[in-house]
Amino acid sequence: MSEVHPLFHQPIADHSFSADRSLLAVSRDTKVELYKRSGSGFTLQDELAGHDKTVTSVDIAPNTKKIVTCSQDRNALVWEPSPTGWKPTLVLLRINRAATHVRWSPDETKFAVGSGARVIAVCYFEGENDWWVSKHIKKPLRSTVFSLAWHPNSVLLAAGSADAHARVFSSFIKGVDQRPEPTAWGERIPFNTVCGEYINSSGGWVHSVAFSPSGNALAFVAHDSSVTVVYPSAPEQPPHAVLSVTTQMLPFVTLCWTREDQLVAAGHDCHPVVFEGSMEGWRLAYSVDDPRKSASSGASHESSALNMFRQMDLKGKSSADDTNLKTIHQNSITILRPYEGRPGNITKFSSSGVDGRIVIFPVKG
Amino acid sequence: MATINYRLIDVDALDPESAFPAELLTPPCDPIPTSEIQSLATHCRQLLQRGDQEAALVAALENVPYGGDEHGKELHLGTVLEILCSIKAVEMSPLLGRLYASPSGTELLDVLTKYLYKGMARHNNSTSSTSTPGVSVHATGVSSASGAREYGVAPGRGDGGGMSVLLSWHEKIVEVAGTGAIVRVMTDRRTV
Numbered sequence: 001m002s003e004v005h006p007l008f009h010q011p012i013a014d015h016s017f018s019a020d021r022s023l024l025a026v027s028r029d030t031k032v033e034l035y036k037r038s039g040s041g042f043t044l045q046d047e048l049a050g051h052d053k054t055v056t057s058v059d060i061a062p063n064t065k066k067i068v069t070c071s072q073d074r075n076a077l078v079w080e081p082s083p084t085g086w087k088p089t090l091v092l093l094r095i096n097r098a099a100t101h102v103r104w105s106p107d108e109t110k111f112a113v114g115s116g117a118r119v120i121a122v123c124y125f126e127g128e129n130d131w132w133v134s135k136h137i138k139k140p141l142r143s144t145v146f147s148l149a150w151h152p153n154s155v156l157l158a159a160g161s162a163d164a165h166a167r168v169f170s171s172f173i174k175g176v177d178q179r180p181e182p183t184a185w186g187e188r189i190p191f192n193t194v195c196g197e198y199i200n201s202s203g204g205w206v207h208s209v210a211f212s213p214s215g216n217a218l219a220f221v222a223h224d225s226s227v228t229v230v231y232p233s234a235p236e237q238p239p240h241a242v243l244s245v246t247t248q249m250l251p252f253v254t255l256c257w258t259r260e261d262q263l264v265a266a267g268h269d270c271h272p273v274v275f276e277g278s279m280e281g282w283r284l285a286y287s288v289d290d291p292r293k294s295a296s297s298g299a300s301h302e303s304s305a306l307n308m309f310r311q312m313d314l315k316g317k318s319s320a321d322d323t324n325l326k327t328i329h330q331n332s333i334t335i336l337r338p339y340e341g342r343p344g345n346i347t348k349f350s351s352s353g354v355d356g357r358i359v360i361f362p363v364k365g
Numbered sequence: 366m367a368t369i370n371y372r373l374i375d376v377d378a379l380d381p382e383s384a385f386p387a388e389l390l391t392p393p394c395d396p397i398p399t400s401e402i403q404s405l406a407t408h409c410r411q412l413l414q415r416g417d418q419e420a421a422l423v424a425a426l427e428n429v430p431y432g433g434d435e436h437g438k439e440l441h442l443g444t445v446l447e448i449l450c451s452i453k454a455v456e457m458s459p460l461l462g463r464l465y466a467s468p469s470g471t472e473l474l475d476v477l478t479k480y481l482y483k484g485m486a487r488h489n490n491s492t493s494s495t496s497t498p499g500v501s502v503h504a505t506g507v508s509s510a511s512g513a514r515e516y517g518v519a520p521g522r523g524d525g526g527g528m529s530v531l532l533s534w535h536e537k538i539v540e541v542a543g544t545g546a547i548v549r550v551m552t553d554r555r556t557v
Binding site: 202 | 391471472475542543544545546548549552553554555
């Protein structure tokens with residue numbers, strides 16, 4: 001069964017769980033709220049207030065437990081736990097547009113920030129000066145970067161952008177990174193090397209990108225309701241396969257891999273969909289929380305006697321109102337994240353939506 | 366005091382790196398000469414005369430003149446609308462089902478949806494003689510008697526596709542290909 005947590009009635013742009021899943025960070029307007037697991041629910045524990053415009057993304061590093069946030073105020077903050085509470089450090093991003101997306105690298109020494117300024121700021125800590133500095137990936141980005149995803153080797157970085165491209169860059173920083181093992185994406189890869197560039201055939205915005213658990217495939221979702229999986233062959237060579245699945249649904253805006261042969265995507269249709277496949281081909285396998293199968297409306301979790309009588313009074317009907325969607329999420333899903341299981345075998349994933357809910361779904365519908 | 370409205374200054378114009386030509390986003394299409402589109406139209410018409418509407422529709426939808434000029438695109442629109450009007454209402458759904466099940470099925474239906482919308486736009490323009498080209502005066506909510514009558518016009522008005530025919534095709538397509546087909550038409554930069 002899926003766990004539903006209606007937190008508040010504001011959109012959730014991004015959410016992140018700590019490694020032990022006891023702490024949940026949720027962006028809410030200009031703040032980030034920290035919830036602690038208590039029994040079957042979450043209780044508000046702390047609030048990170050440091051941005052003065054909408055917070056667009058938040059990420060908790062699993063091991064160091066540092067939290068990085070970014071916002072439309074063009075800043076990113078790194079929050080460290082201290083005896084007196086969470087201590088923020090401002091990061092010099094040097095961008096002149098909103099920051100849109102932030103993610104820690106798997107080894108947690110770097111993080112990348114996407115922005116509307118057509119740059120990706122790759123940030124790392126400079127011990128000498130005791131601050132976070134950033135290096136920009138600029139070319140050939142032509143528009144706002146919506147999402148970023150790290151390869152397991154912490155050097156390759158995928159970006160999806162409004163110029164209809166999903167790209168794979170090298171974010172190798174001398175002195176911070178070890179030279180990575182050669183992969184199908186590239187062997188010798190200095191900073192800002194473009195290791196792959198894939199256009200969405202109908203020119204739709206690329207909303208989200210993700211590397212497969214092994215890092216040997218890249219998936220992205222675009223505004224033409226499609227999911228595309230790319231299998232690279234060798235550096236500088238055309239890929240083995242670029243497999244696109246177009247669906248009957250509204251566009252997806254987020255995706256997450258669960259296994260090497262399975263991924264979940266969700267978006268404006270308010271319920272997640274599972275895709276399965278391999279280099280031979282991909283297909284839509286099944287829906288999680290399928291609205292056609294659920295009898296009751298998802299809003300029943302919040303229904304009350306008061307609502308029922310209000311319905312009868314205002315609209316003169318006694319049945320549940322039909323303004324609610326039949327899915328658990330009552331509005332678009334913004335972010336999917338793995339929740340339980342190991343990379344390559346995720347059994348549960350979490351989602352956040354514009355309806356202010358966090359839902360934890362089992363992958364098996 | 367300065368009277369400049371700073372919010373209206375196009376700051377990107379001052380940045381030489383911000384040039385954003387739309388062609389960069391459009392997947393490349395080879396130019397197609399109008400004569401080729403003309404011969405395709407003849408081919409489709411022959412198929413129609415033989416009574417094979419499905420083959421005619423598939424031929425028209427598989428060879429989309431994305432790279433054609435305005436005249437060529439207009440010509441192909443006429444061909445597609447002619448085929449659509451020749452298919453009976455009862456045959457629409459089974460035909461769309463077969464198209465959708467074929468290997469490039471979604472692609473075909475997306476293209477068909479593009480032509481439906483283009484046909485609707487043209488219908489509006491051709492009925493409003495006073496309007497400027499490309500601007501439709503038949504906005505929703507216009508309740509003039511003449512406007513209402515125009516929508517009921519049956520096929521054979523001369524423009525090759527009555528609105529009612531296009532609307533019923535649209536309804537059938539959404540039943541088969543879902544809202545995805547509409548979203549893709551709105552997204553796609555390859556216009557017909």
